[in-house]
Amino acid sequence: MSKQNTLFKDAYNRSLIQLGGTQTLPSEPEMAASLQVSRTTVRAILQRLADEGLIAWDKRSKIVLRAPLADDYFPSAETHSTHDVVERGFMKRLMGADVGSQINELELARELGVGTSSVREFLIRFSRFGLIEKRPNSHWVIKGFTRGFALELADIREMFEVRSALAFVQLPKTETIWTGLDKIEVEHRALKASIDSDYGQFSELDERFHRLIHGSTDNRFIIEFYDIIAMVFHYHFQWNKKDEKKRNAAAIDEHLAYITALKSGDSIEAELTCRRHLRSARATLMASTPAT
Secondary structure, three states: OHHHHHHHHHHHHHHHHHHOOOOEEOOHHHHHHHHHOOOHHHHHHHHHHHOOEEEEEEEEEEEEEEOOOHHOHHHHHOOOOOHHHHHHHHHHHHHOOOOEEEEEEHHHHHHHHOOHHHHHHHHHHHHHHOOEEEEOEEEEOOOOOOOOHHHHHHHHHHHHHHHHHHHHOOOOOOOOHHHHHHHHHHHHHHHOOHHHHHHHHHHHHHHHHHHHHHHHOOOHHHHHHHHHHHHHHHHHHHHHHOHHHHHHHHHHHHHHHHHHHHOOOOHHHHHHHHHHHHHHHHHHHHHHHOOO
């Protein structure tokens, strides 16, 4: 599957989520910003939505005709890029491994069904954070996800996100990122309403929400290092199953309060709700991190 095809299918599935709770779709530039794809891809998405009878599309008019059904979505296996496959496989190994365990590039590539170059590129990029270390003959040793590392990560996340939240509230309301915030608020309210059965979907929503906030800054270091922060917090949410529904329901409420604070334009309130939510996220991370 080509990278372009994977990108289209992933963005198309996310556009289906946006159909919920709205009667019309926004402009093509706004959709491109919220889906993080080109306007060419947006037009391809709109054409498919129209072909499937989901919307009536006539130039700027995009009227929603019906809610999406399960069959309207591309299978999840078709929306994951090679990078996503390697990331999931590696993080699964990392979270369950003991300090000193080894990873062999060839074995991991064979297990995941990808090329060794994709695995090697990912491991080299990830190694700069100090969780793994290169050894001869395509081997890597796991140095361990310790409580010390988790604390450092949580500290950096707080510095980055508070800075990003303060930048967010200063953005003009004409910026497309506000449309993205509106849409993700709708998704939060929809998930809150179906939390009893769909609580497992929160991890992905959580990652997109925080990436949106970090998108308010052009600071290259924040953007670059947020990859590792998002990855670790995201996978801990997935694999720490203790009180998962209760924890995710509480996090949704915290996100909604956070969104309200951002929309208020009050920098003090935005910072307070940001820090309050990050304290909860820190507690969740630490609770699922080994003491040694």
